[in-house]
Each structure stands twice: as structure tokens, then as C-alpha cells.
Amino acid sequence: MLLHSISKSMSMGGRVVPSRIVYQPTESNNCTPQGCPTEITFNRYEALAAGFPGIIHIESIDVTNETQVRSNRMVLNEGNLSGFSELVRRIRAVNGQSLIIFQLSHAGRLSDPAFKAPAAVYARSDVPDIHVLSTFEVEQAREDFVACAVLSWKAGADGVDFKQAHGFLADDFLHPANNRSDQYGGSFKNRTRFFRETYHEMRRRIPDANFIIGSRISPFEGIPGGCGTAGPDEILEDLSEITAFAKLMEREGIDFINVSAGYAAANLELLLPTARYPEGVPRLFSWTKAIKQAVSIPVIGSGYSYLRDGQNNLFISEPKKKSLLAFAEYNISHGYVDLIGIGRQAIADPLFAKKVLDKRESEVNWCTACGGCGMLLGSNKPIGCTIYDPKYREILAKLNSDRSEG
Ligand SMILES: Cc1cc2nc3c(=O)[nH]c(=O)nc-3n(C[C@H](O)[C@H](O)[C@H](O)COP(=O)(O)O)c2cc1C
Numbered sequence: 001m002l003l004h005s006i007s008k009s010m011s012m013g014g015r016v017v018p019s020r021i022v023y024q025p026t027e028s029n030n031c032t033p034q035g036c037p038t039e040i041t042f043n044r045y046e047a048l049a050a051g052f053p054g055i056i057h058i059e060s061i062d063v064t065n066e067t068q069v070r071s072n073r074m075v076l077n078e079g080n081l082s083g084f085s086e087l088v089r090r091i092r093a094v095n096g097q098s099l100i101i102f103q104l105s106h107a108g109r110l111s112d113p114a115f116k117a118p119a120a121v122y123a124r125s126d127v128p129d130i131h132v133l134s135t136f137e138v139e140q141a142r143e144d145f146v147a148c149a150v151l152s153w154k155a156g157a158d159g160v161d162f163k164q165a166h167g168f169l170a171d172d173f174l175h176p177a178n179n180r181s182d183q184y185g186g187s188f189k190n191r192t193r194f195f196r197e198t199y200h201e202m203r204r205r206i207p208d209a210n211f212i213i214g215s216r217i218s219p220f221e222g223i224p225g226g227c228g229t230a231g232p233d234e235i236l237e238d239l240s241e242i243t244a245f246a247k248l249m250e251r252e253g254i255d256f257i258n259v260s261a262g263y264a265a266a267n268l269e270l271l272l273p274t275a276r277y278p279e280g281v282p283r284l285f286s287w288t289k290a291i292k293q294a295v296s297i298p299v300i301g302s303g304y305s306y307l308r309d310g311q312n313n314l315f316i317s318e319p320k321k322k323s324l325l326a327f328a329e330y331n332i333s334h335g336y337v338d339l340i341g342i343g344r345q346a347i348a349d350p351l352f353a354k355k356v357l358d359k360r361e362s363e364v365n366w367c368t369a370c371g372g373c374g375m376l377l378g379s380n381k382p383i384g385c386t387i388y389d390p391k392y393r394e395i396l397a398k399l400n401s402d403r404s405e406g
């Protein structure tokens with residue numbers, strides 16, 4: 001297949017992305033209990049670096065050790081800084097070209113109570129008695145994000161992704177249902193204040209104008225009053241406010257938008273299309289197109305892995321017209337996206353980008369979208385591909401046998 005578009009470099013902020021294939025953040029639960037990367041983490045990212053994607057997103061990093069969605073995730077604080085500096089050093093020793101972007105996250109209402117009682121921006125009827133952050137605590141959360149962005153810069157990252165997706169804390173502020181009575185709720189201006197303040201404080205405190213700051217968003221979350229709806233009780237899709245937010249982010253100076261979808265506690269299938277839901281792929285592409293048409297900054301798309309080499313259930317007769325690479329070329333050349341985000345496919349085959357760019361497509365270990373890595377994630381186990389890596393196949397087999405015995 002002729003790959004005109006995905007091999008082209010492009011600029012992002014003041015830096016160059018060497019190709020259009022981007023490895024998305026995928027958490028791997030292999031850190032110390034304090035959130036510091038381990039040798040397993042280093043090896044995983046060295047393997048991803050050997051694939052030479054345009055960008056390597058470092059998985060979701062918690063901005064404090066009280067805001068984790070599960071244990072053994074990454075936490076970036078002063079105590080762990082040397083571990084993150086070593087992570088960057090180990091990646092660059094393999095490959096000095098890919099940009100390294102740290103994804104900064106605060107799980108908010110999705111935090112695991114094992115760390116601290118979950119805290120939310122506003123109370124929803126599904127969990128009415130959750131602790132709602134005071135204005136002081138909101139300001140503290142803003143400071144936690146900013147301090148973590150400064151530490152990311154100190155660790156040597158090229159930039160950060162300020163995660164405002166999947167129902168995590170920063171995303172909760174944006175919801176039309178956010179009815180806080182202080183300056184962080186109610187009007188669109190108030191609901192976008194957390195983003196504006198956090199972003200500008202990151203810029204003010206990081207002394208490098210070329211440091212990239214982008215954001216991952218869920219344009220449609222599929223919950224009442226969530227992103228992509230027109231009001232607090234609405235569930236139908238209406239992208240007017242989220243596209244206005246994308247324009248606002250661009251005006252404020254953000255360097256990229258990474259488009260995902262869904263709300264982790266309610267509908268993972270919106271962000272992870274599978275054979276049961278192949279239409280999830282064109283839906284993700286449509287949301288990405290809507291954001292791309294609203295802004296001029298680089299836009300990263302998601303949801304490509306299920307397409308693989310065309311062996312998928314999309315209602316298109318010719319496999320070569322519905323493969324991952326066919327859609328990647330189509331979407332870039334039509335101006336629907338700039339960069340192709342690869343999640344599960346990079347877990348299945350960390351060398352994916354290199355194989356494709358070297359025209360060795362026949363050597364790719366295609367992700368089967370079997371859901372094995374997601375099952376490990378949901379069970380708080382270390383994560384890897386349960387199809388191509390025997391170590392993770394065994395972990396999954398043990399998990400399944402423990403479940404059937406229990
Ligand atoms: C095991 C696993 C871990 C993930 N971890 C993260 C994460 O840390 N941050 C994030 O924003 N998305 C995360 N995702 C979502 C992916 O970044 C990506 O959006 C999703 O897998 C869809 O893309 P794909 O079809 O290429 O897999 C994760 C997905 C999987 C399967």
C-alpha cells in the first residue's frame with residue numbers, strides 16, 4: 001500500500017513530529033506501589049521506542065498519590081522524579097527522534113477509595129453522596145497539575161497531555177451538568193475556567209516556550225449532561241459546545257488536541273471499538289473530524305486498532321478499503337485528522353510504526369481486539385498483550401482460573 005500521508009513529518013508547537021503514527025497512552029500497572037517506574041516499565045517503553053513512532057505518549061500519570069484510579073500506576077512527584085528522568089533517558093537511548101509526551105491525570109470521582117475518598121467536581125445522581133471539592137480543593141488540584149507539568153519538563157519530556165477525557169477530574173468541570181455554585185460551575189465561562197487557569201499557570205512556570213502542552217478530550221461521553229450534550233439532562237449528541245471548547249483551547253495557545261470518547265465508568269466501548277461494536281470506529285472518526293474542522297492545531301485521532309489489516313466487521317466488502325492503514329491515509333489526506341493514534345496495536349506490536357513505515361506490513365502482529373489487555377487492566381494486573389506475549393497470556397490464564405475456582 002502507498003503510504004503518502006503517514007510518513008510525513010509535521011510541526012507541533014516549536015517541535016517536529018517525525019511521522020504521523022502516534023503511540024497513545026496505555027497504562028501498564030507495573031510501577032512501584034509509590035508510582036515510580038520500574039525495570040519492567042523501562043523495558044516496555046524501550047520496546048515502544050524501537051518502533052520509532054512520531055510521538056510516544058507516556059501512559060496516564062497521576063498528579064498525586066491520592067488520586068489514582070488503581071494501584072501500581074505512575075505517580076509523578078519530587079520523590080519519583082529520578083525514575084521519570086531515567087525513563088526519558090532510556091527511551092532516548094533507543095530513539096532520539098520520537099517526541100515524548102507525559103499524560104497528566106487526576107481520576108477525580110473515579111479514584112480508588114484505597115487511596116483517598118473519591119472527590120468530584122459536582123454530585124451526580126448515580127453517586128449522590130460523593131465528596132464535592134471545595135473551591136480551595138479545586139485550587140489545590142490545579143496546583144497539583146501545574147507542579148506535575150513542571151516536573152515533567154524537569155524529567156526531560158517534550159511536553160504534557162493535560163487529560164480532560166473519560167470522566168476524569170479535569171473533564172468533569174466541562175460538563176453541561178456541572179452545577180457548582182462557585183466560579184468553576186454553571187456558565188460555559190466558569191466550566192472552562194479550570195482549564196484556562198491550569199494551562200496558563202503551566203505556561204508561566206515552565207521556562208521553555210517550545211514545551212508542548214496539549215489535551216485529550218472526549219467530545220461525546222454518552223452520559224446525561226456529559227461532554228457532547230446540550231444541557232444538564234440531555235443525553236443526545238450535540239457537539240456545539242465541545243467544538244467551541246476546542247476553539248477556546250486553540251485561542252488560549254494549546255499545541256494539540258487528542259480526540260478520544262466515552263466515560264470510563266459507563267461505556268468503555270465508546271473508546272475501544274471491537275467486533276461487537278465496529279460502528280465505534282466511524283463514530284470516533286466523525287468526532288475527530290468535527291474537532292479538526294473547528295481548529296488549525298494538530299489533532300490526533302483514536303480507535304484505529306480494531307481495523308487491523310482489514311479483517312474486521314465494518315460493512316465494507318473490500319478488506320483493503322477498510323484496513324487501519326487505508327483509513328489512516330484516507331483520514332489524513334481528506335483533512336479529517338493530522339496524526340493517527342495507536343493504542344492496542346502498539347501493545348500487540350511495539351514495532352508497528354517502524355514495520356509500516358519500512359513497508360514491512362506483512363510482518364505486523366495485528367491486534368485482534370480480543371480484550372485481554374483490558375481484562376488485565378480491569379483486574380489491576382500488569383498489562384501486556386495476552387495474544388503475542390506468553391508472560392501476559394499466563395497472567396490472564398491464572399486470573400481466569402482463579403475466577404472459575406472462586
Ligand atoms: C490497556 C489499556 C490502557 C489504556 N490506558 C489509557 C491511558 O492511560 N490513558 C488514556 O487516555 N487512554 C488509555 N487507553 C485508551 C487508549 O489510549 C486508546 O484510546 C484506545 O485503546 C483506543 O485506541 P485503539 O483502538 O488504537 O486501541 C487505554 C487502553 C487500553 C486498552
Ligand code: SF4
Nearest residue numbers: 367368372373385386
Ligand atoms: S491483548 Fe488482545 S486487545 Fe490487547 S493488544 Fe493484545 S490482541 Fe490487542
